Amino acid sequence: MRLFVIYTVDGITNGMVYAAVALALVMIWRATRIINYAQGAMAMFTTYIALVVIRHGAPYWLGFLVALATGLVLGAVTERLLVRPVESRPPLNAVILSLGVLILLEAVAPMLFGGQTQSFPVPVSNIDFVVGTTSLPVSPFAVFTVGAVLIAMLLLFLVFQRTTLGLRMRAAAFNPEIARILGIRVGRMLTLGWGLAALLGALAGMLAAPAVYLYPSNMDEVLVFGFTGAIIGGLESPVGAVTGAVGVGLALSYVSGYIGADLAPLGGFVILILVLMLRPQGLFSFGRQRQV
Amino acid sequence: MNSLLRRFTFVRHGLFFLGLAVVLLILTSFVFDSYTNYNVTEVAIFAISAAGLTVLTGINGQVSLGHGALMMIGAYTTSVLLTWHPDLPLVLMLIASIVSTGIAGAIVGIAGARLRGPYLAGATLALAVALPQVPSHFASVFGGNQGLSVSPPTPPAFLGTSFAPEQWLAWITLAAAVITFFVLANLVRSATGRRFRMVRDNEVAARLSGIDVARTQVLAFVVSAACAGLAGSLFAYWVTVTSPSGFTLNLSLSLLTAIVIGGLGSLSGAVLGSFIVVYLPVWTGGFASSLNLSSNIANNVPLAIYGVVLIVAILVFPRGVAGGVASIVHGVRRAAGSNRRAGVLPAAPQAPAQ
Amino acid sequence: MLEISDLTVAYGGVIALDQVSLSVPEGSITAVLGANGAGKSTLVRTISGLVKPRRGSVMLGDEQLVGRSPEAIARLGVGHVPEGHGIISELTVDENLRLGGLWRRDRADQRVAIEEAYELFPPLRVRRSVHASNLSGGERQMLSIGRAMVARPTALLLDEPSLGLAGGLLAQIMQRLVVLVTERNLSVLLIEQNARSALSVADQAVVLSLGKIELRDSAERLAGDDALRHAYLGF
Numbered sequence: 001m002r003l004f005v006i007y008t009v010d011g012i013t014n015g016m017v018y019a020a021v022a023l024a025l026v027m028i029w030r031a032t033r034i035i036n037y038a039q040g041a042m043a044m045f046t047t048y049i050a051l052v053v054i055r056h057g058a059p060y061w062l063g064f065l066v067a068l069a070t071g072l073v074l075g076a077v078t079e080r081l082l083v084r085p086v087e088s089r090p091p092l093n094a095v096i097l098s099l100g101v102l103i104l105l106e107a108v109a110p111m112l113f114g115g116q117t118q119s120f121p122v123p124v125s126n127i128d129f130v131v132g133t134t135s136l137p138v139s140p141f142a143v144f145t146v147g148a149v150l151i152a153m154l155l156l157f158l159v160f161q162r163t164t165l166g167l168r169m170r171a172a173a174f175n176p177e178i179a180r181i182l183g184i185r186v187g188r189m190l191t192l193g194w195g196l197a198a199l200l201g202a203l204a205g206m207l208a209a210p211a212v213y214l215y216p217s218n219m220d221e222v223l224v225f226g227f228t229g230a231i232i233g234g235l236e237s238p239v240g241a242v243t244g245a246v247g248v249g250l251a252l253s254y255v256s257g258y259i260g261a262d263l264a265p266l267g268g269f270v271i272l273i274l275v276l277m278l279r280p281q282g283l284f285s286f287g288r289q290r291q292v
Numbered sequence: 293m294n295s296l297l298r299r300f301t302f303v304r305h306g307l308f309f310l311g312l313a314v315v316l317l318i319l320t321s322f323v324f325d326s327y328t329n330y331n332v333t334e335v336a337i338f339a340i341s342a343a344g345l346t347v348l349t350g351i352n353g354q355v356s357l358g359h360g361a362l363m364m365i366g367a368y369t370t371s372v373l374l375t376w377h378p379d380l381p382l383v384l385m386l387i388a389s390i391v392s393t394g395i396a397g398a399i400v401g402i403a404g405a406r407l408r409g410p411y412l413a414g415a416t417l418a419l420a421v422a423l424p425q426v427p428s429h430f431a432s433v434f435g436g437n438q439g440l441s442v443s444p445p446t447p448p449a450f451l452g453t454s455f456a457p458e459q460w461l462a463w464i465t466l467a468a469a470v471i472t473f474f475v476l477a478n479l480v481r482s483a484t485g486r487r488f489r490m491v492r493d494n495e496v497a498a499r500l501s502g503i504d505v506a507r508t509q510v511l512a513f514v515v516s517a518a519c520a521g522l523a524g525s526l527f528a529y530w531v532t533v534t535s536p537s538g539f540t541l542n543l544s545l546s547l548l549t550a551i552v553i554g555g556l557g558s559l560s561g562a563v564l565g566s567f568i569v570v571y572l573p574v575w576t577g578g579f580a581s582s583l584n585l586s587s588n589i590a591n592n593v594p595l596a597i598y599g600v601v602l603i604v605a606i607l608v609f610p611r612g613v614a615g616g617v618a619s620i621v622h623g624v625r626r627a628a629g630s631n632r633r634a635g636v637l638p639a640a641p642q643a644p645a646q
Numbered sequence: 647m648l649e650i651s652d653l654t655v656a657y658g659g660v661i662a663l664d665q666v667s668l669s670v671p672e673g674s675i676t677a678v679l680g681a682n683g684a685g686k687s688t689l690v691r692t693i694s695g696l697v698k699p700r701r702g703s704v705m706l707g708d709e710q711l712v713g714r715s716p717e718a719i720a721r722l723g724v725g726h727v728p729e730g731h732g733i734i735s736e737l738t739v740d741e742n743l744r745l746g747g748l749w750r751r752d753r754a755d756q757r758v759a760i761e762e763a764y765e766l767f768p769p770l771r772v773r774r775s776v777h778a779s780n781l782s783g784g785e786r787q788m789l790s791i792g793r794a795m796v797a798r799p800t801a802l803l804l805d806e807p808s809l810g811l812a813g814g815l816l817a818q819i820m821q822r823l824v825v826l827v828t829e830r831n832l833s834v835l836l837i838e839q840n841a842r843s844a845l846s847v848a849d850q851a852v853v854l855s856l857g858k859i860e861l862r863d864s865a866e867r868l869a870g871d872d873a874l875r876h877a878y879l880g881f
């Protein structure tokens with residue numbers, strides 16, 4: 001029973017990191033019908049920048065902010081310079097383009113920051129809380145992780161649902177042509193959307209790095225698990241993406257706890273296939289058939 | 293008339309690939325040194341796998357980000373069988389790998405036939421990440437992270453004792469590549485190939501004209517996986533150690549890079565792309581060491597170039613480099629009054645039968 | 647005044663609009679009639695900037711619209727009620743209305759304009775927090791016109807507003823439109839296949855056929871002349 005609780009807490013903590021990635025993917029998918037395979041690599045890159053800042057003696061929080069800010073810029077610049085030209089082209093072009101960005105970032109990172117695996121600091125202890133003599137299966141960093149992602153989601157929700165900027169971004173995503181004839185600068189909204197998504201990815205990168213360490217491909221698996229969660233959730237729905245990603249986190253945690261850590265990714269794959277066999281559009285899709 | 297034309301194409305392909313085989317035989321025997329043969333073998337292995345991916349992604353329109361995992365199945369089939377029975381002949385190993393990977397491809401294809409776009413890409417991506425973990429877990433069968441060692445095929449006695457093993461493997465691999473391309477070139481030109489393309493271009497129209505879309509997609513997956521299996525088996529002989537680290541996500545992405553650089557949907561493009569993907573690290577490695585660059589930089593220059601090339605290829609040549617060349621050739625041909633379709637096949641039009 | 651001159655549009659090699667010239671004075675409605683594929687929608691989409699013309703000019707007052715982006719054209723005062731109403735069904739009625747003038751600086755007047763839209767089409771007010779996907783066809787058309795009006799346009803383009811509407815409801819909406827035109831001094835371009843409905847409210851009318859203006863006259867005369875009506879409009 002105690003093990004089960006530990007696995008559950010771990011699963012939720014990891015799942016929230018995947019959820020941040022999943023949500024970033026869904027934001028971009030809804031706005032531009034593109035899956036950003038470079039989402040994880042971008043997060044890796046911004047996490048390296050944070051590490052440089054922290055290694056130069058700056059406090060963790062400055063590094064944290066720098067990572068989020070670089071994420072925003074990196075996402076926006078990628079959309080404006082690289083993605084914009086392929087938005088109206090066949091979907092495969094965007095797939096290859098974002099894979100190109102992924103490969104490029106994973107090649108440039110070791111050139112700039114060194115290729116060896118590096119440890120990454122935590123802002124608060126990652127040793128489990130102790131009450132009296134019993135240790136709880138939760139660490140302050142786990143609480144921070146879950147809290148940070150929840151706050152980020154809440155802020156995004158408020159921006160999208162409660163501000164005119166969010167209304168503009170939603171209109172641009174739902175129907176770009178109509179948005180344009182209503183005077184909305186759709187291009188800017190897409191750039192901003194990519195920026196915000198990359199910011200969310202950068203947050204995931206900062207939260208994942210203490211556990212998975214920092215090396216050029218450290219976010220590959222996180223991306224795949226986040227993507228798996230987003231697909232299970234149906235790609236269209238932010239709620240679905242978060243639910244799917246937390247589900248993936250839990251499943252992986254149980255598989256690696258009860259069966260073997262090596263098999264966790266295989267477990268993720270099997271769950272993905274099972275869900276897609278039952279519902280090829282994911283669990284939270286509206287049944288709209290999209291052929292992309 | 294139609295069947296006559298088809299037979300004509302078949303003969304033309306046959307002559308072309310026979311000529312190609314002779315040229316390759318001469319090159320590997322008398323021109324190349326053993327290091328070149330070693331690299332040429334890698335190009336051929338890559339090309340076999342990339343050709344399979346071309347059929348799947350370029351011609352049938354299904355994106356696979358997990359072809360490295362399929363190659364891994366082929367490599368492990370060969371390696372595990374050889375661990376059990378070291379004396380089994382190579383041809384049997386190749387066939388076993390083709391069959392096992394083909395079956396795996398059928399399973400992935402059936403699971404994937406209902407999936408479109410990002411859903412299929414996501415599933416194959418998950419496969420690419422998940423599969424390499426299996427050997428680590430079942431170490432008793434697959435040798436864990438150390439992997440299984442495979443001894444390279446020994447040249448038959450009649451070639452003499454001094455015959456280089458690299459050359460023998462080069463012969464085998466190139467023969468396999470020539471046969472694969474011959475089969476694929478004919479497949480692409482056949483009614484089946486036309487169905488592949490119709491499903492890619494317009495699924496609804498394909499369905500309306502009586503094509504079983506799901507079956508076509510599964511078939512494309514099987515063909516593609518069989519190629520990956522063959523390539524994987526040869527890869528095992530070539531590396532001599534089959535371990536999970538040989539089949540990372542990077543392998544899958546390199547294959548995709550190869551077919552995009554070469555021009556999506558073109559078999560000759562798959563060869564060109566494989567050549568570039570294999571030789572780029574060789575060239576940049578030499579260049580980097582002559583500049584005394586640190587290993588962190590030198591080792592990653594090829595990857596950075598792939599990344600840049602992918603991005604530039606998409607922004608500048610949406611159809612890939614060979615696609616760009618093919619459209620120029622097509623334009624010239626049209627200007628010359630011929631209405632042959634360009635871009636699907638390699639240099640076959642220059643074959644003597646024309 | 648919306649002044650279209652010598653407007654030519656081609657898709658690939660196919661000419662969709664052929665040297666169309668047309669002026670829509672302020673405070674009046676010009677109906678553009680014609681069969682399917684005559685180029686009516688192309689005309690409004692070109693004015694809105696969604697389609698780039700091969701040649702010609704579109705002036706709104708002193709501003710040249712050709713060559714500008716759709717969003718810039720909207721901000722210059724062109725309201726567009728697109729074919730099939732163009733409501734964003736994932737958003738609520740209120741959000742759709744707000745979208746109409748989001749780019750405007752004058753926030754206070756924006757609120758007034760939204761209020762006016764609700765007064766113009768009272769059925770929308772009760773349904774303001776409902777997702778637009780739940781609206782009836784008539785309500786959607788009201789929402790689309792209301793949304794265009796929120797931006798306080800000087801020119802209004804309506805693309806087949808009658809599509810899928812019952813006669814009574816259509817007449818009601820058209821009556822509101824006529825009131826708006828005089829109140830706001832609008833230049834209205836009304837694209838219609840339903841010639842009878844369009845001619846009942848329009849001041850002048852043109853008949854478009856295969857991308858060319860076949861006929862232009864006052865709406866009254868066109869509606870009154872049986873021969874013309876039969877020949878060009880089929881009723």
